Amino acid sequence: MDRILVGLKRVIDYNVRVQVKSDGTGVETDGVKMSINPFDEIALEEALRIKERGEANEVIAVSIGTSEAQQQLRTGLAMGADRAILVTADGYLDPLSVSRIFLSLAEKENAGLVMLGKQAIDGDNSQIAQMLAALWGRPQATFASGVTLDGDTARVVREIDAGLETVEVDLPAVISVDLRLNEPRYVKLPDIMKAKKKPLDEVALADLGIEAGPEVKELSYAPPEARQRGVMVEDVAGLVAALKDKGLA
Amino acid sequence: MAKVLIVAEHDGKTLNPSTAKCVACAASIDGAEIDIVVLAAAVGDIAAQAAEIAGVSRVLTVERAENEYPISAILAPQIAALAGDHTHVFGPSTTFGKDLMPHVAALLGVNQVSDIMSVESSHSFKRPVYAGNAIVTVEVAEGSVVVATVRVASYQAAAGGNSAAVEAASADVALPTHTRFVGLESGASDRPDLQTATSVVSGGRALGSEEDFDLIYKLADALNAGVGASRAAVDAGYCPNDMQVGQTGKIIAPDLYIAIGISGAIQHMTGIKDAGTIVAINKDEEAPIFEVADIGLVADLFKVVPELTSALS
Numbered sequence: 287m288d289r290i291l292v293g294l295k296r297v298i299d300y301n302v303r304v305q306v307k308s309d310g311t312g313v314e315t316d317g318v319k320m321s322i323n324p325f326d327e328i329a330l331e332e333a334l335r336i337k338e339r340g341e342a343n344e345v346i347a348v349s350i351g352t353s354e355a356q357q358q359l360r361t362g363l364a365m366g367a368d369r370a371i372l373v374t375a376d377g378y379l380d381p382l383s384v385s386r387i388f389l390s391l392a393e394k395e396n397a398g399l400v401m402l403g404k405q406a407i408d409g410d411n412s413q414i415a416q417m418l419a420a421l422w423g424r425p426q427a428t429f430a431s432g433v434t435l436d437g438d439t440a441r442v443v444r445e446i447d448a449g450l451e452t453v454e455v456d457l458p459a460v461i462s463v464d465l466r467l468n469e470p471r472y473v474k475l476p477d478i479m480k481a482k483k484k485p486l487d488e489v490a491l492a493d494l495g496i497e498a499g500p501e502v503k504e505l506s507y508a509p510p511e512a513r514q515r516g517v518m519v520e521d522v523a524g525l526v527a528a529l530k531d532k533g534l535a
Numbered sequence: 536m537a538k539v540l541i542v543a544e545h546d547g548k549t550l551n552p553s554t555a556k557c558v559a560c561a562a563s564i565d566g567a568e569i570d571i572v573v574l575a576a577a578v579g580d581i582a583a584q585a586a587e588i589a590g591v592s593r594v595l596t597v598e599r600a601e602n603e604y605p606i607s608a609i610l611a612p613q614i615a616a617l618a619g620d621h622t623h624v625f626g627p628s629t630t631f632g633k634d635l636m637p638h639v640a641a642l643l644g645v646n647q648v649s650d651i652m653s654v655e656s657s658h659s660f661k662r663p664v665y666a667g668n669a670i671v672t673v674e675v676a677e678g679s680v681v682v683a684t685v686r687v688a689s690y691q692a693a694a695g696g697n698s699a700a701v702e703a704a705s706a707d708v709a710l711p712t713h714t715r716f717v718g719l720e721s722g723a724s725d726r727p728d729l730q731t732a733t734s735v736v737s738g739g740r741a742l743g744s745e746e747d748f749d750l751i752y753k754l755a756d757a758l759n760a761g762v763g764a765s766r767a768a769v770d771a772g773y774c775p776n777d778m779q780v781g782q783t784g785k786i787i788a789p790d791l792y793i794a795i796g797i798s799g800a801i802q803h804m805t806g807i808k809d810a811g812t813i814v815a816i817n818k819d820e821e822a823p824i825f826e827v828a829d830i831g832l833v834a835d836l837f838k839v840v841p842e843l844t845s846a847l848s
């Protein structure tokens with residue numbers, strides 16, 4: 287296979303306790319730490335391992351968003367991606383539009399694999415890989431916890447509710463990855479220096495000629511209903527009594 | 536008027552309870568007419584179970600050898616073809632529905648609403664984002680078909696007792712052969728299913744080994760409960776992946792949830808937000824799980840879990 291395309295989304299870091307803005311227009315992002323979506327980092331790691339095994343020639347990291355996403359792409363380049371593409375777009379983009387952007391890049395770059403996280407931890411939508419596969423007319427293997435390539439096919443182990451499912455797909459294909467697929471490598475300082483010289487191309491969304499998907503409009507944000515702290519019991523007898531009180535034992 | 540098509544989830548023989556939960560969600564849309572579509576290699580038993588769900592008008596069936604396994608690239612074109620005059624197409628937000636429904640949405644040229652937790656109007660819904668740290672109200676344009684997954688933990692299964700009409704439907708579309716089912720390694724056990732059990736006992740990293748995770752199974756058996764786990768316990772190999780509860784595992788709503796040796800990370804807690812009573816056993820009184828637990832016990836699990844098991848046996 288020639289190329290693997292990997293999506294890297296810039297999201298609020300998973301350690302941040304996300305707060306809804308008081309006016310309900312969204313969540314606080316001012317001064318909040320931003321990172322690569324953790325699932326996307328795993329997708330990149332897997333792509334790099336495939337390349338290191340000699341099964342692909344080039345790994346291209348792609349992000350869609352404002353120029354701030356350069357930061358995440360530089361991290362991706364430092365991890366080992368060969369080059370990066372930033373599709374510059376302001377504001378919210380719906381999943382169908384994002385999928386159309388990936389389709390356009392997958393075709394242009396003649397990708398053998400597109401690897402994405404199974405969901406982004408901001409919108410928690412879990413849609414892009416499936417939509418891209420539909421638009422591209424190529425296989426999708428979502429929630430991957432194992433990927434092996436064999437010539438023109440890939441075997442993917444999927445984490446599903448019933449257990450571990452294995453599917454075989456013809457390439458090119460779209461794979462979305464789950465947390466247990468691998469542990470992403472740490473970036474070392476010399477890699478960060480090297481990454482500065484790697485190509486990072488910017489393409490304006492308007493130049494791709496993408497038609498936006500019909501909108502799912504976000505009307506308002508609210509914090510979830512909070513659960514209240516309950517009672518503490520001293521010992522097992524107290525716990526059993528408390529359960530009996532609630533009719534649970 | 537709303538006309539909802541629900542995609543049935545099943546394992547080839549039995550209808551998954553997630554389908555009746557999708558019906559409950561659809562029924563909360565004013566005046567909705569509800570159809571279920573069953574795609575299978577042998578539809579008979581599954582369609583009969585679907586026809587029993589209260590509130591269902593028709594069960595449409597597509598019996599094709601290709602539908603033996605739930606491969607989205609095969610199912611989605613058939614569903615898109617059958618969507619017809621339906622205003623809504625719903626599936627469950629289980630791994631089955633999450634894999635399938637966005638594919639359907641893309642074929643229909645629309646975005647998907649993921650994880651509906653409540654219906655505000657026929658085109659407006661509430662859904663969780665940021666691991667449940669925020670709830671957003673979204674609106675789909677009138678006149679656009681609504682493709683959505685239903686957060687099954689937010690709904691009680693619709694009742695039974697119905698006998699809806701079962702009709703064979705034809706979805707005459709070309710199906711790809713580029714995706715092939717190889718096998719399923721199932722963690723199935725005789726214990727109650729994690730997603731539908733009324734009580735669940737979960738173990739975390741503190742269990743320390745696969746052998747000691749047995750303490751969790753024993754307590755679960757004493758309560759006739761399902762068994763869950765934190766991501767840390769699954770990652771460490773103490774138990775199978777299908778037991779993981781949380782943002783990236785299963786979202787559940789049992790009446791009783793007992794968390795043992797689990798710290799209460801936000802990604803875990805989002806999976807049990809709708810549980811009735813949360814019990815936490817943790818040796819660290821500062822553990823975040825105590826902030827949301829209804830009943831807390833600060834103790835060494837290796838001492839108190841066997842005691843609790845015998846007290847409840």
Ligand SMILES: Cc1cc2nc3c(=O)[nH]c(=O)nc-3n(C[C@H](O)[C@H](O)[C@H](O)COP(=O)(O)OP(=O)(O)OC[C@H]3O[C@@H](n4cnc5c(N)ncnc54)[C@H](O)[C@@H]3O)c2cc1C
Binds near residue numbers: 799
């Ligand atoms: C993108 C992303 C998604 C994630 N998704 C999930 C998910 O779906 N589900 C999930 O669970 N996690 C998820 N996580 C991981 C999550 O952040 C936590 O790391 C994980 O839940 C911790 O598991 P734990 O509570 O078992 O372990 P720890 O946090 O290590 O907690 C162990 C607890 O056991 C207690 N303890 C230790 N010894 C004893 C003893 N002898 N007796 C009693 N108590 C004891 C300790 O006090 C501690 O509170 C996700 C993380 C990321 C980044």
